[in-house]
Amino acid sequence: MDSFLGKLGVTTLTLASPVVFLCISLTLLLLWPLESAFAQSVFSPTQNPVAGSRVFGLKGCTRCHAVNGVGGQVGPDLGRIPGPRSFYALAAAMWNHFPRMAAKMSELGIFHPYLNPRETGDLIAFLHTLNYFDPPGNLEIGQRLFAKKKCIVCHQLGGTGGVMGPNLDFLKQYGSPIFVAAAMWNHGPAMAEAMRVRGITRPTFKGSELIDLIAYLKSASPHPADEPLHLLPGQAEEGRRLFEVKRCRVCHSVGGKGGTVGPDLAERGLRRSLTEFAAAMWNKTPAMIQAMEARGISVPQLRPEEMADIVAYLYSVGYFAEPGDSRQGEKVVAGKGCLNCHSVAGKGGKAAPDLARVQDLGSPAAVISALWNHALFMEKLAKARGIAWPQFRPQEMADLVAYLQALGDRR
Numbered sequence: 001m002d003s004f005l006g007k008l009g010v011t012t013l014t015l016a017s018p019v020v021f022l023c024i025s026l027t028l029l030l031l032w033p034l035e036s037a038f039a040q041s042v043f044s045p046t047q048n049p050v051a052g053s054r055v056f057g058l059k060g061c062t063r064c065h066a067v068n069g070v071g072g073q074v075g076p077d078l079g080r081i082p083g084p085r086s087f088y089a090l091a092a093a094m095w096n097h098f099p100r101m102a103a104k105m106s107e108l109g110i111f112h113p114y115l116n117p118r119e120t121g122d123l124i125a126f127l128h129t130l131n132y133f134d135p136p137g138n139l140e141i142g143q144r145l146f147a148k149k150k151c152i153v154c155h156q157l158g159g160t161g162g163v164m165g166p167n168l169d170f171l172k173q174y175g176s177p178i179f180v181a182a183a184m185w186n187h188g189p190a191m192a193e194a195m196r197v198r199g200i201t202r203p204t205f206k207g208s209e210l211i212d213l214i215a216y217l218k219s220a221s222p223h224p225a226d227e228p229l230h231l232l233p234g235q236a237e238e239g240r241r242l243f244e245v246k247r248c249r250v251c252h253s254v255g256g257k258g259g260t261v262g263p264d265l266a267e268r269g270l271r272r273s274l275t276e277f278a279a280a281m282w283n284k285t286p287a288m289i290q291a292m293e294a295r296g297i298s299v300p301q302l303r304p305e306e307m308a309d310i311v312a313y314l315y316s317v318g319y320f321a322e323p324g325d326s327r328q329g330e331k332v333v334a335g336k337g338c339l340n341c342h343s344v345a346g347k348g349g350k351a352a353p354d355l356a357r358v359q360d361l362g363s364p365a366a367v368i369s370a371l372w373n374h375a376l377f378m379e380k381l382a383k384a385r386g387i388a389w390p391q392f393r394p395q396e397m398a399d400l401v402a403y404l405q406a407l408g409d410r411r
């Protein structure tokens with residue numbers, strides 16, 4: 001379990017307490033019933049990205065796919081595909097790319113991996129979190145940034161630098177990006193004041209700059225740490241609570257619910273990795289403080305775990321971004337040529353089982369798992385009959401799933 005998450009910058013705090021770790025991660029991603037998607041945020045921790053990372057290894061995905069550079073090179077690096085991607089976007093990607101994957105599998109003598117519903121859910125949760133964790137930063141770039149952003153004017157690090165701000169060597173000890181980000185947020189107002197006094201323009205961070213800077217902060221301290229860096233995935237449920245308690249919702253909405261003073265933090269384009277989120281928050285700190293002062297809201301202090309929880313909450317909101325519509329799904333089934341082979345309640349093709357009689361489609365993950373497990377057979381038959389492999393957009397996949405589940409309910 002360590003290898004993949006380790007590469008992503010996630011490390012288990014103490015493996016002596018794997019149960020605690022699992023419990024924390026369990027709540028990272030959530031599954032709520034399709035009917036109530038968005039209507040209410042009823043979270044139930046049924047998909048586990050940590051377990052998914054194991055499925056990813058056990059089912060041989062690593063033989064062809066790397067994650068941030070580590071693993072096979074046959075297929076695309078799944079840590080580098082643009083994201084974040086929702087459950088249905090990932091399910092559609094696996095489906096759409098299936099024929100080429102299957103061709104590679106037979107070429108390399110790899111057996112088509114069977115995935116049960118639980119494994120499917122966990123696996124997709126894992127793929128979803130790949131963008132949530134940052135790839136490791138670049139030390140040399142970070143070192144240059146420490147000077148370029150003028151941190152060195154005020155801070156000592158590994159024996160050099162100014163003394164107006166605290167020595168930053170201690171960060172090593174806690175060294176996770178989220179810890180540094182939280183420290184920078186909490187000390188933001190005082191730092192801004194120190195910068196104003198010295199006539200230093202307050203720096204902002206683009207792209208991966210903060211990630212690189214943090215990589216340098218961690219490495220430059222005098223004693224190389226033998227410990228891995230600690231970064232726990234946050235708990236989405238707790239993050240949702242904190243979002244209220246810290247009064248973020250007074251000014252920010254999430255998926256349309258909340259204030260409009262600041263931007264909606266869960267809109268597609270705004271969902272980011274932990275450090276990208278921290279950088280956005282840092283960049284907007286002066287404007288935010290101003291908005292808070294105008295409303296008599298005191299600037300909330302955030303412990304690192306609290307910041308991680310809030311990010312996990314915001315990140316999880318888009319996971320089921322496309323609630324399915326079973327009536328649209330009926331059109332998808334007709335339009336994608338499923339009825340060439342399948343019937344529905346007796347009408348349609350005879351080459352494949354009646355879709356109204358498929359068993360065990362109790363969750364979206366179960367439907368995706370049924371599709372995945374039969375894909376190889378379907379693909380061979382489609383080829384033999386000259387039927388093109390149907391491609392799905394994420395919304396179509398969501399609608400299809402809603403329809404197949406509704407068919408099951410009618411039974």
Ligand code: HEC
Pocket residue numbers: 056059060061062063064065074075076081090093094096097098100101104105106108110113123
């Ligand atoms: C035999 C090699 C092989 C194996 C094993 C394999 N894949 Fe793939 N995969 C590929 C190839 C090749 C592509 C690109 C296909 C294409 O370009 O259409 C791909 C594409 C994908 C994509 C789409 C990426 C994108 O760009 O959107 C996803 C997601 C994916 N694979 C997930 C998985 C998962 C999960 C597993 C394990 C259950 C797995 N793959 C096992 C070879 C493989």
Ligand code: HEC
Pocket residue numbers: 149150151152153154155164165166168180183184186187188190191194195196198200203213
């Ligand atoms: C003009 C001087 C100045 C500059 C430039 C400056 N800082 Fe600071 N920094 C301070 C001061 C003063 C504090 C302490 C604020 C307080 O007491 O709340 C501080 C606090 C911090 C802390 C919190 C330390 C703790 O005790 O938890 C971090 C982390 C930090 N700075 C990082 C940076 C980084 C990274 C940069 C460059 C992007 C930077 N600072 C640039 C003056 C500066």
Ligand code: HEC
Pocket residue numbers: 246247248249250251252261262263265270277280281284287288291292293295297300310
């Ligand atoms: C009093 C209103 C207010 C409160 C309370 C508030 N914010 Fe903000 N926030 C803003 C404003 C205004 C901006 C946009 C500033 C700008 O665009 O210049 C912003 C921007 C942000 C951004 C950057 C968004 C982006 O994509 O650029 C993040 C992240 C953020 N806030 C997080 C939070 C969190 C987390 C909390 C709760 C701890 C919070 N905010 C509380 C007003 C607020």
Ligand code: HEC
Pocket residue numbers: 333336337338339340341342351352353358359370371373374377378381382383385387390400
């Ligand atoms: C070329 C013929 C063909 C086409 C087109 C086709 N299927 Fe299938 N499908 C099959 C066959 C054959 C099976 C049974 C395979 C097996 O038992 O392994 C199957 C199995 C399934 C199953 C699993 C049934 C079970 O009992 O678990 C589902 C769900 C399914 N297909 C959905 C679809 C959907 C949705 C489409 C349209 C996007 C589609 N199929 C298009 C041939 C096809």
